[in-house]
Amino acid sequence: MSDPHTADLFTPDLFAPAPDAPRPIAPGAVLLPGAALGDVPALLTAIRSVLARAPWRQMLTRGGFRMSVAMSNCGALGWVSDRRGYRYSPIDPDSGQPWPAMPAVLQDLATDSAARAGFAGFVPDACLINRYAPGARMALHQDRDEADFSQPIVSLSLGLPAVFLFGGLERSDKPGRIPLTHGDVLVWGGPARLRFHGVLPVGDGHHPATGACRLNLTFRKAG
Numbered sequence: 001m002s003d004p005h006t007a008d009l010f011t012p013d014l015f016a017p018a019p020d021a022p023r024p025i026a027p028g029a030v031l032l033p034g035a036a037l038g039d040v041p042a043l044l045t046a047i048r049s050v051l052a053r054a055p056w057r058q059m060l061t062r063g064g065f066r067m068s069v070a071m072s073n074c075g076a077l078g079w080v081s082d083r084r085g086y087r088y089s090p091i092d093p094d095s096g097q098p099w100p101a102m103p104a105v106l107q108d109l110a111t112d113s114a115a116r117a118g119f120a121g122f123v124p125d126a127c128l129i130n131r132y133a134p135g136a137r138m139a140l141h142q143d144r145d146e147a148d149f150s151q152p153i154v155s156l157s158l159g160l161p162a163v164f165l166f167g168g169l170e171r172s173d174k175p176g177r178i179p180l181t182h183g184d185v186l187v188w189g190g191p192a193r194l195r196f197h198g199v200l201p202v203g204d205g206h207h208p209a210t211g212a213c214r215l216n217l218t219f220r221k222a223g
């Protein structure tokens, strides 16, 4: 075979990992490329049903700045921020009602992904839904509002791509850059649970699944 494309088809590299094989990022952190791709229509339907009852809002920081990321929540607890600071609340402050229940398709994806990453028995009680329009970003931070750091964070990306910054346990540690694309799931827990992380400003674009935005869902055992 002289045509290199044909040769590729018939002589696969038996030692190359499959493109969707779990990719270790750091001790306790695993990228599951495209792990959610088979469930996208059901996931989007579930997300829409949550948003119908708990619409997007851009919350205030304690310092009084409006976040560039729009947010909602589902599950027993939702992450909220206002002039009083960050916390989990069973009540949506915009509606005065409990957050919508976590749809089974979301909870199952989180539990299955955590298990693939080595965290068996993960049952999230909180799902924060983030919407990044082009230009929206998330500054380097730790997720430490949860009660039990033995439980991992499971993070699903949909729509436009983004660069995830994955730092160390000190704010000053230089973060690595992990490209996240539609359907990827990133899990971090154990020794990685308190690593600093963030998201670079999302670039302009349009994605067939989400339009002009990136969606990110983080599943946590918060209570």
Ligand SMILES: O=C(O)CCC(=O)C(=O)O
Residues within 6 Å of the ligand: 128, 130, 138, 143, 155, 164, 197, 198, 199, 216, 218
């Ligand atoms: O959007 C992301 O990929 C990360 C979101 C995040 O770190 C958070 O919501 O705490």
Ligand SMILES: [Fe+2]
Residues within 6 Å of the ligand: 141, 142, 143, 197
């Ligand atoms: Fe975070």
